[in-house]
Amino acid sequence: MYGLIGRMIAQPGKRDELVAIMQAGTGRMPGCLSYIVATDTTDRNAIWITEVWLDEASHKASLALPEVQAAIEKARPLIAGFDSRTVTTPVAGVGLDVAD
Amino acid sequence: MYGLIGRMIAQPGKRDELVAIMQAGTGRMPGCLSYIVATDTTDRNAIWITEVWLDEASHKASLALPEVQAAIEKARPLIAGFDSRTVTTPVAGVGLDVAD
Numbered sequence: 398m399y400g401l402i403g404r405m406i407a408q409p410g411k412r413d414e415l416v417a418i419m420q421a422g423t424g425r426m427p428g429c430l431s432y433i434v435a436t437d438t439t440d441r442n443a444i445w446i447t448e449v450w451l452d453e454a455s456h457k458a459s460l461a462l463p464e465v466q467a468a469i470e471k472a473r474p475l476i477a478g479f480d481s482r483t484v485t486t487p488v489a490g491v492g493l494d495v496a497d
Numbered sequence: 498m499y500g501l502i503g504r505m506i507a508q509p510g511k512r513d514e515l516v517a518i519m520q521a522g523t524g525r526m527p528g529c530l531s532y533i534v535a536t537d538t539t540d541r542n543a544i545w546i547t548e549v550w551l552d553e554a555s556h557k558a559s560l561a562l563p564e565v566q567a568a569i570e571k572a573r574p575l576i577a578g579f580d581s582r583t584v585t586t587p588v589a590g591v592g593l594d595v596a597d
Contacts, residue, residue, distance in 0.1 A: 402547065416589070419589075420588065425591075426591070429591055429592075430591075430592055431531060431592030432590055432591040433531060433547075433589075434587070434588050435585035435587040435588060438585060438586055445502060445585050449533060449535075483537065483545065484539075485535035485536060485538060485545050486536045487535040488535060488536060489520040490532055491526070491529050491531060491532040492529075492530055492531030492533070492593055493592055
């Protein structure tokens with residue numbers, strides 16, 4: 398499995414809008430076992446995205462999906478930056494959508 | 498929802514053993530929507546744990562479960578420390594075990 402833990406910073410006041418776009422753009426993605434969007438409780442502009450994929454290739458392939466491309470296009474102007482990105486190897490867990 | 502993203506450091510050479518204990522100790526926990534244990538790809542002693550709970554109370558209650566208490570007891574001597582802990586508010590996601 399291939400995991401990502403990242404923190405994204407929204408333009409001031411744009412976090413809710415950005416979260417809504419990300420939520421809509423990430424419905425069914427082949428090989429996606431978990432994709433959770435969360436707001437930071439201490440930084441009002443920060444969003445955490447934690448992902449688990451079957452493998453790195455599934456993650457890369459998802460970036461080419463039309464709905465993901467569309468979401469990226471809409472999200473781009475609302476993003477101020479990314480301030481942390483960690484690649485992990487998920488080992489086990491509750492809530493992995495293994496039916497994918 | 499209540500989320501946690503944390504990084505734990507195992508005693509040198511003890512990461513696999515620690516992961517196995519955490520995996521065994523976290524089977525069914527009421528209110529747990531996601532609980533993923535992952536190894537860090539750049540630090541051979543680091544483990545990431547990303548959690549989503551129905552609410553903060555569910556998380557607190559889980560710490561009192563006998564199987565979780567037993568896992569904590571076994572894990573404690575293998576843990577060197579915790580170097581990051583973030584509380585989040587999960588908003589949406591693929592792979593949330595909402596059947597709980």
